[in-house]
Amino acid sequence: MVSEHASPLATVGGADSGGQNVHVAALSLALAASGHEITVYTRRESPLQPERVAFAPGVTVVHVPAGPAVVLPKDDLLAWMPDFSRWLALSWGAAPPDIAHSHFWMSGLATLAAARDTGVPVVHTFHALGTVKRRHQGSADTSPRERVDTEALIARQVDTVIATCADEVAELRRMRLPDHATRVVPCGVDVDVFTPAGPRTDLGPGPILLAVGRAVPRKGVETTIRALRHVPDATLVVAGGGPGEPELDRLARIAGMYGVADRVRFVGRVAREDVPALMRSADVVVSVPWYEPFGIVPLEAMACGVPVVASAVGGHLDTVTPGVTGLLIPPRKAAVLGRALRELLADPFLLTSYGTAAADRARSHYDWNRVAAQTAAVYGDVLASYGRALSMTGTCPGTGAA
Structure with missing residues (x-):
């Protein structure tokens, strides 16, 4: 795995840490549990980071020296990708992996350059498209x-x-990439951690709406705050971001402008292990970004048995089944969102049925073990085209790539 800015070791919720970090970590762990040896290459961000870290049995994280050993915004990393790729090529020249899976466009650039020198096959996940x-x-x-x-x-x-x-396949088609060059494998969710049963966080009297995500405008929390005018008595809990972040200050001002400041609570960054309890405490999880490459938050809420109201964009179109596990609404339409939330909260039976169906769908379609098996099958097909087989350290039931 090559993930230049999104380390599986990072704390989720920072400016450049989120779904990709979760994806790389969880996919690596699930592949390792099924018998594969995984090395995750990510950029060194501190002189105190050791070159190699044993993340879990079968998973090693390698910190690649590319650029200064400090935290840099991901948009500033392009200049250091040649150093990253040269380091990969040197490492792989001595011990090439069976296959490289690059994550995000700059990782793809570095991985392809290293693969040209070493003959390593490459699969790629964009996670987000620049277009x-x-x-x-x-x-x-x-x-x-x-x-x-x-x-x-x-x-x-x-x-x-x-x-x-x-939706991503459609975007790639617009880039003139033929369908046969793509395979759809969704992100997953840890259904042993994100479950309907378990502890809850005391968020006060309901109804409780919950928004979870990085504190950036595109996540659409402003839309939810504006919609709160149409949902009497509901409290919106906003999780994500930290003190002094400009977006949280802006959202607080907007809540004041719309007269709902007393019904909006900013709880800041929540530790990853505390997210399931937080989600189980909500009546509805609201995720209405302007756009979303996939969207892990709705999936995690579904696994917790919580109904989701999401914007009809990106991966939400696949994960949320309207009228079954939740509702899809147009992005940036506060009045439409408010009406949907008001009607849903007024129907306890619908809330319960959506929550039950959501948990069933998450468990049956998006378990990380299932996702890892689908991913390994893609690896196996790519290697078969090279006349190679996927190496295994154990058995891997269901992958078709032993």
Whole structure:
């Protein structure tokens, strides 16, 4: 695994740490549990970080020296990818892996450069596409200007693109990538941790709406705050971000402007292990970003047996079944969101039935073991095209790639 900015060891919830960190960590652990040896390469961000860290049985995290050993915004890392790729090529020249799975576009760039020198097959997951980000953020997009063209190049040069949802396949099709070059494997959820049964957090009297995510405008919390005017008596709990973050200050001002400040609570960054209890304490989890490459928050809420109201974008279109596990609404439509929340909270039977169906769907379709088996099957198909087989340290039931 190559994940230049998103380490599986990082604390989720920072400016550049979120779903990709969770994805790389959980996928690596599930693959290792089924018999594979996984090495995750990520950039060294501190001189105190050892080169190699045993993350779990079968999973090693390697900190690659590329650029200064300090935390840098991911949009500033492009200049250091040649150093990253040279280090990979040197390492793989001595002991090449069976296959490399790169995550995010800069990792793809570094991985392809290293693979050219070592003959390692490459599959790639974008996690987010620059074309989508630019479309929605416009001049606020801080990505390097090379991103969009480079992503198109990566998509054509890797052996397979693993897309996380059908909407991403449609975006790749617009980039003229043929469907046969992509495989859809969704993100997953830990159904042993995110469960309907378990402790809850005391969030006070209900009804409770919960928004979880990084404190950035595109996550759509402003829409939920504005919608609160149409949902009498409900309290919105906002989890994510830390003290002094500009977006939280902006959201607090908006709550005041719309007269709902007394019904909005900012609880800041929540430790990963405390998220399930927080979700189980909500009546509804609201996730209404402007756009979303996949969206792990709705999936985790579903696994906890909590109904979801989500924007009809990206992976939400695959994970949330409208009228069964929750509701989908257009992004940035506060009045529509408010009406949907008001009607849902007024129907206890519907809340219960949505929650039950949501937990069933999460467990049957998105268990990380299932996702890992699907991913290993893609690896096996790629290696078969090279006349190779996927190495195993044990048995791997159900992957078809032993």
